[in-house]
Every structure is written in structure tokens, then in C-alpha cells.
């Protein structure tokens with residue numbers, strides 16, 4: 001990464017740099033890139049067809065009257081365009097990606113290699129069952145590992161992400177309540193801590209529940225007294241993340257679990273932070289009724305880009321009969337898939353969450369990760385993730401402002417009190433990190449502290465990588481406190497674009513290129 005420690009000299013270069021422009025707007029070998037539509041040379045294509053023998057046109061009134069609207073480019077132009085775009089990405093393969101809560105860990109290449117084995121990569125979900133026995137065995141084995149690691153008896157492998165897993169789990173809870181109390185059950189209130197990820201309340205509402213927020217206590221954990229006060233016979237469930245989004249283990253979790261069950265509700269656990277405890281704590285032992293597992297977080301599969309997500313959900317005995325179809329069963333004559341209502345026996349699956357059987361490519365990568373680590377390796381991975389976060393916490397706590405006292409789990413939470421009186425915000429600080437070659441941490445989440453900075457290094461960062469990060473964060477904190485506001489307010493200066501109007505981009509996204517709107521798009525990028 002090679003960060004210059006001589007930041008004073010850096011400042012001078014930075015200012016000169018931003019004033020200098022090249023003839024075509026390129027910055028050294030980092031080239032400006034137009035939209036592909038702007039690169040259009042009408043009539044140019046990447047392929048030559050022989051002249052078509054003239055045939056009578058059968059399209060009639062369906063014949064296209066307008067131009068097709070695809071840009072004309074040669075093959076080398078297309079390759080350069082997309083390669084240059086790909087190089088504008090920041091990725092876990094280019095540097096540390098310290099996003100708290102989202103766990104951006106290295107994606108081992110062994111996983112990738114195995115997912116590309118022809119027997120796996122050429123599978124089709126509609127192949128006859130006798131020809132996919134190995135694939136079904138892999139799904140079954142992965143499911144068994146996940147059940148064992150969580151201490152839970154049942155699993156749905158098909159959900160496509162954490163949020164989709166939450167939907168699956170809360171649908172199962174809704175069905176269990178309706179089965180127990182009748183469809184008019186008035187258990188419709190779901191308790192959600194105020195530090196929860198936004199997907200938790202969103203899921204509850206989508207499933208027809210009302211959200212009731214539980215406050216945190218001064219140590220960043222669920223306030224058990226307030227939780228007790230909120231309990232009642234209209235409570236359907238609690239949705240709890242453990243470790244929570246402040247990076248703290250919910251130390252009263254057994255008490256919370258006992259109380260919610262006593263009151264007749266279910267315990268949904270958001271398992272996004274399972275990577276901090278995998279191999280050490282089994283959520284089933286904590287009384288959890290269902291929990292999603294983000295394979296792209298704990299089990300190192302790629303986030304987006306490299307493939308779709310996967311968020312299997314594990315269930316307790318109380319919810320096991322509501323697990324959605326399909327599931328794999330192992331019989332004497334081999335593996336088969338239960339997909340149809342007539343095969344469900346006396347179970348009451350909530351239906352199915354998606355077409356086919358889940359994200360096979362992600363199951364292969366997860367299985368590779370499980371086998372290559374083994375139980376002892378997973379134990380070490382969660383330990384190292386916690387160690388790395390505590391190292392950062394210890395090295396930065398005198399420079400930034402830690403939100404809570406004491407050690408953290410796999411991520412450390414700071415707020416913006418250290419910026420008090422400087423006129424700078426968490427956003428300014430993060431933009432300056434970009435100039436230093438760092439993707440910012442998670443900002444302004446969780447919502448319960450002001451100007452949150454949530455840092456999760458993961459176990460896959462080396463000591464050198466952590467030390468470089470710490471050096472930069474310390475220097476930025478020193479500069480912020482000593483009034484060097486310009487380096488923050490002008491940041492980022494080294495990026496192809498400076499500060500964008502992110503609110504406008506979210507509220508009024510320009511998703512389609514229009515010839516006339518073109519000038520406008522360009523103007524708004526300046």
C-alpha cells in the first residue's frame with residue numbers, strides 16, 4: 001500500500017496536483033471514461049456478417065421503425081471500455097475494506113477454483129435427479145455443517161441473502177403464530193433494538209407486524225428493563241443481532257431469550273455477525289428460534305460482483321415444520337429433493353422463497369471454506385477477527401472517540417465526539433480517508449451513536465495492513481484536531497470525481513442515457 005508517512009510534503013503535492021489538468025482530462029494512466037453511448041460510432045461493429053440473401057420480410061407491422069439505439073464499437077473499444085470501468089472499482093482484492101457489519105473478508109481462491117469445476121459449473125437445475133447426486137450431497141453436507149455450527153435442527157438453504165433470510169424466518173414465525181393462535185392472532189408486535197440493521201424493521205413490517213423499538217443501555221446493549229416493560233401477549237417476536245451492530249456481545253441474551261419465550265413470542269437472531277462467534281457459540285444454545293447466515297460475510301463467499309448472495313436460515317424445533325421447500329433428503333437409494341406439496345408429509349412449509357434450490361455456486365464456495373478451515377480453523381478465524389478489531393480499538397482509542405468502554409467483538413465503534421469543535425463531520429473524515437487510499441468504514445450506522453464510524457478489519461488483514469491503517473487514521477485525527485480543515489473539506493482530491501451530490505443521486509437517479517439529457521449528466525458530474 002506504501003502510504004507516505006511524510007504528510008506535510010503530501011499536502012503540498014496534493015494542492016499542486018488538483019490544480020493541474022491534462023489535455024484530455026486523464027490523470028496519468030487513469031483515464032477518463034465516457035459512457036459507452038458517447039463512444040458510439042454509428043455503423044461500427046465487432047463482427048462482420050456476410051450479406052444476407054434477401055428474403056421477404058415476415059415482420060409486417062411489428063417491424064422496428066426507430067433506430068435500435070445500441071452504440072457502435074469495435075471489439076478492442078468494447079474491451080478497453082469495460083476493462084477501464086472494472087479498474088475504477090475498489091475491491092477486497094485491492095485493499096482493506098473496513099466496512100463494519102458487512103464483513104468484507106478475503107474470498108479464498110481455493111473456493112473459486114472448486115466452484116469452477118466443470119461438474120459443478122455446468123449443472124442445470126432441471127437435470128434429472130440421478131445426474132446431480134454429487135451436488136445434492138454437497139448441499140446436504142453444507143446444510144449439516146451449518147446446523148451443527150449453530151446447534152439448530154432445521155435449515156432452509158434457498159434464501160438469496162441476509163435480508164431474504166430474514167423474510168424467510170419472519171414468515172415462518174408468522175405461520176407458526178397463525179397455526180398456534182389462529183389467523184386472527186393479535187400477536188403482531190415485534191421488538192427490535194434501536195441499533196438494529198434497517199432490514200430488521202423492514203422485514204417485520206413486510207410480514208404484517210408492527211415494530212416496537214427497544215432502547216439500548218449505556219453500555220450499547222439491549223436494556224433488559226425496557227425490554228421487560230415492552231413484553232405483552234401481543235408480542236410476536238424479538239429480532240436481535242448478536243454480537244450486535246455496536247460490535248458488542250449481548251450479555252443478557254439468555255435472559256432475553258427466556259423472557260420472550262415465557263411471553264409466548266419467538267426469538268429471531270440476525271446472524272450477520274456470526275463470524276465473531278462461529279466455532280465458539282452455538283445460537284441454538286442461546287435459545288434462538290431462527291437465524292439467517294450471510295454466507296458472504298461469515299463464510300467468505302463474494303459480495304455481489306462475483307456471484308449472487310446466499311442467506312440460509314436455521315430453525316429451532318418449534319419452527320422446523322415451517323421451513324420452506326425445497327430441501328434435500330438422503331435415502332437408501334441416494335439423495336432427492338422435496339419440492340412438491342404432496343411430498344411434504346405432515347410438515348407445513350411456508351412455500352418457497354425462490355425458484356430452484358438456492359445459489360449452488362455459493363454453497364460450493366462455503367463448503368470449500370468449511371472443509372479447508374475445519375472446526376479448529378473456524379474457531380481460530382472468529383478469534384482472529386475479534387483480536388484484529390480489538391487491536392484497532394486499542395491503537396485508536398486515544399485518537400478517536402470510542403462509543404463504549406471495554407473490549408469489542410469483531411468490529412469497533414467510534415463516534416464523532418473527537419471532531420467536536422473542529423467544524424468537521426464523519427463524512428469529511430471519511431472523504432479524507434479516500435485520498436489516503438482507504439475505503440471508508442461504515443459511516444452513520446448504527447444510528448444510536450452520533451456520526452458513527454464502525455470499523456471491521458476481519459481476520460484476513462495482516463498486522464502490517466492494520467498498522468498502516470492505524471497510522472493513517474491517527475494522522476487524520478491529529479490533523480482534524482489541529483485545524484487542518486482544508487485537507488478534509490477539499491477531500492477527496494485524488495479521485496476521478498470529487499464530492500458527488502449523493503442525496504440527489506439517490507432521490508433522482510439518472511438510470512437511462514438520453515441523447516438530449518447528455519449535456520445535463522455531464523454537468524452534474526463536475
Ligand SMILES: *Cc1c(COP(=O)(O)O)cnc(C)c1O
Nearest residue numbers: 101102161162163197199272294
Ligand atoms: C448485512 C446485514 C444484513 C443484511 O444482509 P444482506 O445479506 O446484505 O441482505 C442484516 N443485518 C445486519 C446486521 C447486516 O450486517
